[in-house]
Every structure is written in C-alpha cells, then in structure tokens.
Amino acid sequence: MxxxxxxxxxxxxxxxxxxxxxxxxxxxxxxxxxxANYHLFQPLLYQVATAGLAATEIAIPVRSIFRRYPWVEARMxxxxxxxxxxxxxxxxxxxxxxxxxxxxxxxxxNYFDHPEWEAYALSLKSLEDAIEIRSRILSALEKAEYEKDAAKRAALLTIVIVGGGATGVEMAGAVAELTRHALRGEFRHIDPARTRIVLLEAGPRILPTLPPDLSSKAQEFLQQLGVEVRLRSPVTALGEGWIEIGAQRIAAGTILWTAGxxxxxxxxxxxxxxxxxxxxxxxxxxxxxxxxxxxxxxxxxxxxxxxxxxxxxxxxxxxxxxxxxxxxxxxxxxEKNTLRKPFRYIDKGTLATVGRSMAVAKIGWIQCAGWIAWILWLFVHLIKLIGFHNKALVLFEWTWSYLTFRKGARVILRYHRPSRADSAGKAS
Amino acid sequence: MxxxxxxxxxxxxxxxxxxxxxxxxxxxxxxxxxxANYHLFQPLLYQVATAGLAATEIAIPVRSIFRRYPWVEARMxxxxxxxxxxxxxxxxxxxxxxxxxxxxxxxxxNYFDHPEWEAYALSLKSLEDAIEIRSRILSALEKAEYEKDAAKRAALLTIVIVGGGATGVEMAGAVAELTRHALRGEFRHIDPARTRIVLLEAGPRILPTLPPDLSSKAQEFLQQLGVEVRLRSPVTALGEGWIEIGAQRIAAGTILWTAGxxxxxxxxxxxxxxxxxxxxxxxxxxxxxxxxxxxxxxxxxxxxxxxxxxxxxxxxxxxxxxxxxxxxxxxxxxEKNTLRKPFRYIDKGTLATVGRSMAVAKIGWIQCAGWIAWILWLFVHLIKLIGFHNKALVLFEWTWSYLTFRKGARVILRYHRPSRADSAGKAS
The missing domain is CATH 3.50.50.60 (FAD/NAD(P)-binding domain)
Structure with missing residues (x-):
C-alpha cells in the first residue's frame, strides 16, 4: 500500500x-x-541541433517512465x-x-550582464531551442547557396559558438561533422565543408573543468576538424549577424551561446x-x-x-x-526523529566528445583521449538514456551515421506556423 | 555530359x-x-500527428535525394x-x-465556403500541422487529467474529425489506437481509452472512392475501435471548442479537418x-x-x-x-518535332488502414479487407518511402509499436518559442 x-x-x-x-x-x-510532458536527455540536445538525432529520440514522456507505479502522478x-x-x-x-x-x-x-544578447545568440536548453538552431544552421547554408554577394555568403557560412565548455565543444565538433561530411556532394554553388566554425572561449583553455592536457587534446581534435578555437576571447558586443571580441568583428550568420x-x-x-x-x-x-x-x-x-x-x-x-x-x-x-545525513558529492568524472573517434575522458584518476574515450562516451550516453525505444533509435542513428557519414534529421521546421500565403512552392 | x-x-x-x-x-x-528543404511523405503524416512516427522520419532532404546527380539543383x-x-x-x-x-x-x-473555420479546425497538410495536432491531442488529455468540471473534461476528451476520406479514416483509427492502447496505465484521474472520437462524413458512406462493401468494412473496423462514425452529417457551424451538425452541437477539445x-x-x-x-x-x-x-x-x-x-x-x-x-x-x-503523347492515368488502386490488422484495399479487380490488406498497406508504404535511413526507422517504429502497443513520439512541442518567463517547472 x-x-x-x-x-x-x-x-x-x-x-x-x-x-x-x-x-x-x-x-x-x-x-x-x-x-513539459517529457524528460529531456539534455546531454544529447546538441545532436538534435546538428541534425544527428530527431527531437523525439531524446524526449521520453514522463507518464510513460512511471506508468508501472500507479502511486506516481505526472502533472504537466x-x-x-x-x-x-x-x-x-x-x-x-x-x-x-x-x-x-x-x-x-x-x-x-546565462547571458551574464547582457540579457539583450539572447535575441541574437541562440541558447541550447530546450527541444524548441535545438529545433530552432538546426533550422538556422541549415537555412544559412540554403541561403548561402544562392547568395551572389561574396561577403554576405561568407557571413552565412560562418558559425560562431560562444563558450568552450562541454556543450560548446560538442556543438562545434558536431557542426564540423555536419558541414565537412554529412552534406558532401549536396550543394552546387558552395562547399559546405568550407563553413567557418569559430569557438570562442573567454578563459585560457577549453573544457576548464578537465586537466589541462585533456583540454589541449580536445582543442587539437577540434582543430583537426577545422574548428577555429580562440582562447582568451571574451565577447564584448554582439548583434544581428555580428559578434565582437574587442576591436575585432566577425560577421556570422549563426551565433550560438553556450557560455554558461x-x-x-x-x-x-x-x-x-x-x-x-x-x-x-x-x-x-x-x-x-x-x-x-x-x-x-x-x-x-x-x-x-x-x-x-x-x-x-x-x-x-x-x-x-x-x-x-x-x-x-x-x-x-x-522512522521518525532520525538524524539527517549530509549530502556528499561523488565526482564520477567528465566526458566530452568532439567527433568520430575523438573524445576526452577523466574518470577517477583515469584519463584518456581519442578512440577509447569516444567508445566510453557512446556507451555511457546510451545506457543513461531512458527506455528501450529511445536507446534502439539512438543506436541505429549513430551506427548509420558512423557507416555513412550522414545525418538523418536535416529538416528545417518553420517555427511560427506559416500562413497559407506562404504555401507556394510546396506540393502535396 | x-x-x-x-x-x-x-x-x-x-x-x-x-x-x-x-x-x-x-x-x-x-x-x-x-x-521546404525536404520531400514530405504525406501518406504517413497522420502517424506523426498521432505520435507514431517522428517528424524527421517522413521528411527526406531534397538535396540528399539527388546528391548523386550533380546536374540537379535543389533550391529552397x-x-x-x-x-x-x-x-x-x-x-x-x-x-x-x-x-x-x-x-x-x-x-x-479546402474549408469550402468557410475559410474562417481554419482557425478552429486544424488541417493536416504540413509537418508543422502534424506537430501541432500531436501537441493539441496530447495537451487535451493532460488538461483533462486535472479538469474538475465534468462537462469541460468530457469536451477535452472529445476529438472530432471532419471528413471520411482516407486521411480522416486513418486519422480516426490512429487516434483510437493512441487513446485505447498506447496510453494505457499512464493517467490517474481519467481513462484515455474513453476518449470520444467522432468521424463526421457529409456523404452517405466513408471512403467514397472505394466500393460500398469496403466502405462498410472500414466503418465496421472503426466502430470496433470505438470510433463514432456519423454519415450524412455535414458540418453547419464550428468555433473554438464546438462543432454543429444542424441542430446538434458537440463540445470538442480537438477538431481536425480532413474534409477535402x-x-x-x-x-x-x-x-x-x-x-x-x-x-x-x-x-x-x-x-x-x-x-x-x-x-x-x-x-x-x-x-x-x-x-x-x-x-x-x-x-x-x-x-x-x-x-x-x-x-x-x-x-x-x-528529337525535335515529335508528336506529344497524351497522358493516360492508370488507377493502381486504393489502400486505407484503420488500425492493427485492419485495412481495406482495392487493387485492380482484387478487393480485400482485414489482415491481408493491412500487410499490403504496410508493405506498399514502406517501399514507397524514400531512403534506407527512413525505411529502417519507420520499420523499427512499426515493429516496436506492434509488439508493445506503444507510440514513441509523444512529445508536446511549444510551437511559438516560449519566453524565459515560461520556463518555470522545467528542470535542466
């Protein structure tokens, strides 16, 4: 009872x-x-934002998680x-x-003292955020394909990610894989592989919670994928399509905010x-x-x-x-009147992946980088994801992506419901 | 060349x-x-609207379809x-x-002479439509769970589908499966299986393009699933949360329009x-x-x-x-100056599924209903869907759904981006 x-x-x-x-x-x-009516598996949210996973693959209805416990109610x-x-x-x-x-x-x-930046630098906290980022990245490439002005085209093909923590690093790696591999052969006037990806970190190294040699290793991995990593580069200003680090201004079609x-x-x-x-x-x-x-x-x-x-x-x-x-x-x-125990945090380690066979891990006193860390990352995320249905789908997407270098969820959704007048060009 | x-x-x-x-x-x-940047496989759109498939599973990027043909350009x-x-x-x-x-x-x-009905009766033509319908159906159940007023609760638990063509019939069957099976055991105060599903058809039978005996068979299948099929019931008026057939008014939390x-x-x-x-x-x-x-x-x-x-x-x-x-x-x-051939339409037949093991088919002079028609329906839709990735995902979803009676994409997305003030109650 x-x-x-x-x-x-x-x-x-x-x-x-x-x-x-x-x-x-x-x-x-x-x-x-x-x-929301679902639990969101946030560690994989960046994969929705980069078209590797479908939104529903990392969102598990709360009701469904506890359906076998009639004494638990889920209330949206x-x-x-x-x-x-x-x-x-x-x-x-x-x-x-x-x-x-x-x-x-x-x-x-956290946009720190600049809440007004939220309008220009997209955050990645919700499924809606991820779907919007995916649409923006893909739309920028679509626009670049037919942009005749070279400067505008270059701006559309520039993605700036602010923040060198785990989300920023994983996002930069995934954007690199999307543009370098997944879209190969699909555009006629631009080469998506030449998309400029800039990762801005205010501090002296990326992944600051990891030991310095793992930070360097992750930076090396990112550079191998063609990501420009800029350390000691705090953002001083940003607006629609541009971002400034001190005196330097970068024109960028997409600005993502993962700084905190x-x-x-x-x-x-x-x-x-x-x-x-x-x-x-x-x-x-x-x-x-x-x-x-x-x-x-x-x-x-x-x-x-x-x-x-x-x-x-x-x-x-x-x-x-x-x-x-x-x-x-x-x-x-x-039993009433027990003495309450204090909470003790056990640090189980940190994992961050940059791309195919490239990850860094620190688990207890074990540190590793590369292939082993990557397998570990895959394994940990797969077992932590709830539900057979989601595990099976994500495993399929990863395997398919690994074998074909492609990404399966490259769909631009119109966030605000389009009016009927917009429906030209869309056949039945 | x-x-x-x-x-x-x-x-x-x-x-x-x-x-x-x-x-x-x-x-x-x-x-x-x-x-759009994708080809939409519309025959399965109702499955996205009823949480059986993810949006990205039936949308295939146009660029990706023609990537091996450099002389073909996809332009969004x-x-x-x-x-x-x-x-x-x-x-x-x-x-x-x-x-x-x-x-x-x-x-x-086609809302016929009532374009103003569009605001209250959702249509099912685009991925955005399907995602919105899914959110509306699931949200109505969430609201019903905590609605204390019996009449309001009954209205929330009423779904009216206007139009007895293939889309209306398939939609009604899928809503029935969602509410009768997939949500079993997940609610504490309502029984989603008691959701009232009304299919309104203005004419004398559903699926009017099929022979009358297949129409009757499909109607029988729907009734087995607990769908109220109302023939000769043209809509005379509708508004926010209600619909009228002549003098009779139905209070309905969700109204879907598939009438044409x-x-x-x-x-x-x-x-x-x-x-x-x-x-x-x-x-x-x-x-x-x-x-x-x-x-x-x-x-x-x-x-x-x-x-x-x-x-x-x-x-x-x-x-x-x-x-x-x-x-x-x-x-x-x-070769210039050829005489152009006239177009001749070859009717390859019609298939419509109502639910598990229940479908009707007319292919040439072959007619069937039930299990064989259902297998045929599955097979035809799977082979017509483009791409290995999508076929594999849809096959997995269908198999999983068949074995477990569950539906995997039960996610309520907020269509218009929520403001930060809305983010209460959403944990990281």
Whole structure:
C-alpha cells in the first residue's frame, strides 16, 4: 500500500527524475510536476541541433517512465510559486498541498550582464531551442547557396559558438561533422565543408573543468576538424549577424551561446535564500534552512563540498542530490526523529566528445583521449538514456551515421506556423 | 555530359520528385524548387500527428535525394509568380529562366465556403500541422487529467474529425489506437481509452472512392475501435471548442479537418486558365494551352480520363503525371518535332488502414479487407518511402509499436518559442 505522505517534486530533469524513482520504488505517493510532458536527455540536445538525432529520440514522456507505479502522478503544469508555511505549491492550473517538496527547477541560459544578447545568440536548453538552431544552421547554408554577394555568403557560412565548455565543444565538433561530411556532394554553388566554425572561449583553455592536457587534446581534435578555437576571447558586443571580441568583428550568420547557465530565477522569486548567483542556499541535507520539508536539488541548489567549493551544475550531481533528498524523506517517513545525513558529492568524472573517434575522458584518476574515450562516451550516453525505444533509435542513428557519414534529421521546421500565403512552392 | 536545356520543377511533392528523377537519370539540368528543404511523405503524416512516427522520419532532404546527380539543383525558395512569355519563374529570392517549367504546387486544405473555420479546425497538410495536432491531442488529455468540471473534461476528451476520406479514416483509427492502447496505465484521474472520437462524413458512406462493401468494412473496423462514425452529417457551424451538425452541437477539445483539398490557388493567381475548383486546365499532354513549355501536374492539374471524369488528387496520379511530363520534355529534347503523347492515368488502386490488422484495399479487380490488406498497406508504404535511413526507422517504429502497443513520439512541442518567463517547472 502506498504511503500517505504527499510528496511533490517540481521539475522532471535528472534530479527530479532520480528522486521520483527512489520514492516510486518505495511505494510513496509522488506528484512530479513539469511544464513539459517529457524528460529531456539534455546531454544529447546538441545532436538534435546538428541534425544527428530527431527531437523525439531524446524526449521520453514522463507518464510513460512511471506508468508501472500507479502511486506516481505526472502533472504537466507550470510552477508559479510556493507558499512555504501553508505548504502549497502554486501552479498555473491550481495548487498542490504537500508534506514534502523537492524543488528541481534547474538552470537557464546565462547571458551574464547582457540579457539583450539572447535575441541574437541562440541558447541550447530546450527541444524548441535545438529545433530552432538546426533550422538556422541549415537555412544559412540554403541561403548561402544562392547568395551572389561574396561577403554576405561568407557571413552565412560562418558559425560562431560562444563558450568552450562541454556543450560548446560538442556543438562545434558536431557542426564540423555536419558541414565537412554529412552534406558532401549536396550543394552546387558552395562547399559546405568550407563553413567557418569559430569557438570562442573567454578563459585560457577549453573544457576548464578537465586537466589541462585533456583540454589541449580536445582543442587539437577540434582543430583537426577545422574548428577555429580562440582562447582568451571574451565577447564584448554582439548583434544581428555580428559578434565582437574587442576591436575585432566577425560577421556570422549563426551565433550560438553556450557560455554558461545560471540557476532558475524562480528560486529567488519564491523568496528562498539565494547566493548572488541565484542558487538556493541549503543545509548539508539539501533542505532549505527553517523548512525541513523543503529540499532544493540540482542546478538550482548551492551545495558546497568539504573544501567549500560549489558543486558543479552537472547531471550526475543533480541525480545524486535527487537520490539523497528522496532517501532523507524516506528515512523520515519510516522512522521518525532520525538524524539527517549530509549530502556528499561523488565526482564520477567528465566526458566530452568532439567527433568520430575523438573524445576526452577523466574518470577517477583515469584519463584518456581519442578512440577509447569516444567508445566510453557512446556507451555511457546510451545506457543513461531512458527506455528501450529511445536507446534502439539512438543506436541505429549513430551506427548509420558512423557507416555513412550522414545525418538523418536535416529538416528545417518553420517555427511560427506559416500562413497559407506562404504555401507556394510546396506540393502535396 | 548534361543537357543544355534549363528545366525547372516547382514543388518537391510526389509529382515534382517523379519528374525530377526521370530527368536526372537522363542527365538533364534540372532545378527543383520547394519552399521546404525536404520531400514530405504525406501518406504517413497522420502517424506523426498521432505520435507514431517522428517528424524527421517522413521528411527526406531534397538535396540528399539527388546528391548523386550533380546536374540537379535543389533550391529552397518560395514561388511567387511566373512570367509566361519571358519564361521566368519568380521566387522570393530572385528569378530563374527556363526552357521548360513543370508546375507541381499541389493542393491546400479546402474549408469550402468557410475559410474562417481554419482557425478552429486544424488541417493536416504540413509537418508543422502534424506537430501541432500531436501537441493539441496530447495537451487535451493532460488538461483533462486535472479538469474538475465534468462537462469541460468530457469536451477535452472529445476529438472530432471532419471528413471520411482516407486521411480522416486513418486519422480516426490512429487516434483510437493512441487513446485505447498506447496510453494505457499512464493517467490517474481519467481513462484515455474513453476518449470520444467522432468521424463526421457529409456523404452517405466513408471512403467514397472505394466500393460500398469496403466502405462498410472500414466503418465496421472503426466502430470496433470505438470510433463514432456519423454519415450524412455535414458540418453547419464550428468555433473554438464546438462543432454543429444542424441542430446538434458537440463540445470538442480537438477538431481536425480532413474534409477535402483544393488546388493551390497560385495556379489562378499566376493567370493560368483554371476550372472553377482552381485546378489548371491542361492539354492532353499536360501542357498549358498556348504554352507548350509549361506543364502542370499533380493536384494542381485538371486532367480528365477518357470518360471525362477528373483524375483524383492522389499521389499515384501525381507521380504518373510527373513522369509523363518529364518524358515529353526528354522526347522533345532528343528529337525535335515529335508528336506529344497524351497522358493516360492508370488507377493502381486504393489502400486505407484503420488500425492493427485492419485495412481495406482495392487493387485492380482484387478487393480485400482485414489482415491481408493491412500487410499490403504496410508493405506498399514502406517501399514507397524514400531512403534506407527512413525505411529502417519507420520499420523499427512499426515493429516496436506492434509488439508493445506503444507510440514513441509523444512529445508536446511549444510551437511559438516560449519566453524565459515560461520556463518555470522545467528542470535542466
């Protein structure tokens, strides 16, 4: 028989899902709220943006994940507030009363002090973002094919990626593979392989969380694929079709922003205690001071390790926090008055892939680069992806892509529904 | 060495593609213009709308289809006009001069005398349409799950499909399978299997182009799946969330319009001679009277068979016309002054599937219904779909779906890009 406590988890990202899974298996009544009807496997989002995978291949309906646990409810709704003392989670479609709440609202793209840049530099956080980036990259090539002005054509064939973290590096590698290999032989007036791909990193090296020799190795891989890697190159200005690094201006048809994330501003908006970076201050057990029934996990939580360093905003940390919060709730429900255990983060390592047979990995004290790291990357991502259906599709896409050098999802979708007047030229 | 004539084909639907293929193989210089960068396999569009297939699985990049024919150019652009005497095709991004032009601009949804209905009754002609229908159907169920008002809940759980042709029938069957099987066990407060599905047909039977006994059989199949089939029920009025058949009003969260198509209005707009239905009048060789270098094919052309009956607006007719027009051009290029052959339509039959093991088929004088027709349907659609990649994916999706009763692409995409303020509740 399921437990009687009302547990609510807000956010179906890695953290929220991990917490729900623990509680579901323990027969606890859980409501998992998310504004989307699916869990998004974000580590592969850049592959949707570069036409390697279909959007639906990395999005798994939340209902379907928990269909065998009748005591778990998936609710698609938007979180708009929390009444901390009344223990109510406010949704745009009503409210939910809780005995325990786990807030796992994640992060949003950080344009630092330039929110106005969002209009020109596309972020990569949602499926809609990825579909839009895919359309923009492919459309720029389509336009370049018939652009007669050499300067305009060169601009259309320039893609600037801001940010040398894992997303920026993986994105740059995938764009290189798309333009260098997948489109070979398909254009008549341009050579997509000559697309200029610039990766801008403000700091002294890419992948700064990895050891310096792996950063160098990844940079070497990118350069082999023809990516221009520019270190110590902070963006100073950008607008429609151009970006500036100090005095230097680059005309670019596509500008992608992967320079950072920040905690979902809802933490602060809900009146929770936050650090200057917007992450919510939590006790060692991940609960909010003064509210033992409210946990904050994942990218939204400011958790420090023994040395006082903030735990990074990565999926494994969110998963571990989700499991910790869920186990704390379970312990409390099973035997009252237990002493809560502090959360300890176990760094399982970092993997980043650049392209075919090129990846870097640091797992414990093992470091590797190249083919082995690449196989490891494939393997880890495939097993972490939820569901047989999605695993099988992604494995097929990767195998096909590996054998043929092609990419299967090269479709330009019109984001805003076209009016009928636009339908010229489209046959039945 | 490729030929020197400039041949332009406007529209990459079935007709345009068939014409291009013939000319490509004959080493003719062809430019294929379409507003999309892909050929859409429309017969399976309803499966995207009902979450059985991903959008990219039925959309094949035009460039990729003809990549091995360097003398064929794919141009993504919108046709805006034709200068018949100057032999120029006007595009939104310039113009193209031609020696031969094949117009294959297809059809658009026909709301008959009620263009205002378009806002409330969704059509199914483009990938964007299909993605929107999928989101609407899934969203209605999500809303119904938490709707406390019984009447509102019942309305959300009502889907009305207008039009008992092949698209309406296949759509109704697929919605039934989605709600009756694929979502089993996933909701906590509603039973999606009790979704009311109403198929409205104005005439006396569904699938009117098939023999009456196959119409009855298809209706029986639909009823087995719990679809309410209403014959002789022309829509008299509709609006946001409701539809009327005479005095009877049905409150419905989702209204889909598959009641008919009409020729792309561009035929008339370009000043071509048209029938009252908008289809362009053509000579027996498919050229426009007075313009031997201009061919009109597919849903846009008004072609009559020997008995004077208009040839139906279906894919096989478009393909045959495309091939005929292409061969006529080839003959003319190879030996001048040939007598042009008249087009003859060969009716290859009709297939429509209702659901698992339920289909109807008429091929020549062979008629069948049930399991054999269903296998035939699967086989024909799979071989007609272009490309190994897409065939393999669709085969996998169908097999998986057959074995598990599930549907793999149940993702609600937000059509208009959400603002950042909407991102509450979406974890990283």
């Amino acid at each position: 399921p437990g009687e406590a009302r547990i609510i988890i807000a956010g179906a990202g890695f953290g929220g899902l991990a917490a729900t899974r623990i509680l579901a298996r323990a027969h606890q009544k859980v409501t998992l709220v998310d504004q 709704d938007t979180v708009v507030g929390v009444e901390l003392d009344a223990k109510r989670l406010l949704l745009s479609g009503g409210y939910l009363e809780f005995d325990f709440l786990i807030l796992a609202l994640g992060a949003v793209t 994330v920040k905690a979902n501003p809802l933490g602060k908006a809900f009146g929770l205690p936050v650090e200057p970076n917007g992450r919510v201050l939590v006790n060692p057990d991940l609960s909010v001071p003064g509210y033992p029934y409210l946990f904050v996990i994942g990218d939204l939580a400011a958790v420090r390790d023994a040395s006082g360093k903030l735990i990074p905003q990565v999926a494994p940390a969110a998963i571990q926090m989700g499991e910790h919060a869920a186990r704390t709730i379970l312990a409390e429900l099973e | 490729p030929g020197e004539a400039r041949i332009i084909i406007a529209g990459a639907g079935f007709g345009g593609l068939a014409a291009t293929r013939i000319l490509a193989r004959a080493h003719q210089k062809v430019t294929l213009v379409d507003q 652009d919108t046709v805006v006009g034709v200068e018949l005497d100057a032999k120029r095709l006007l595009l939104s991004g310039g113009y193209l001069e031609f020696d031969f032009l094949i117009l294959a601009l297809g059809a658009v949804t 198509v009409k020729a792309n209005p561009l035929g008339k707009a370009f000043g071509l001679p048209v029938e009252p239905n908008g289809r362009v009048l053509v000579n027996p060789d498919l050229s426009v009277p007075g313009y031997p270098y201009l061919f009109v094919i597919g849903d846009l052309a008004a072609v009559r068979d020997a008995s004077g009956k208009l040839i139906p607006q279906v894919a096989p007719a478009a393909i045959q016309m495309g091939e005929h027009a292409a061969r006529t051009i080839l003959a003319e290029l190879e």
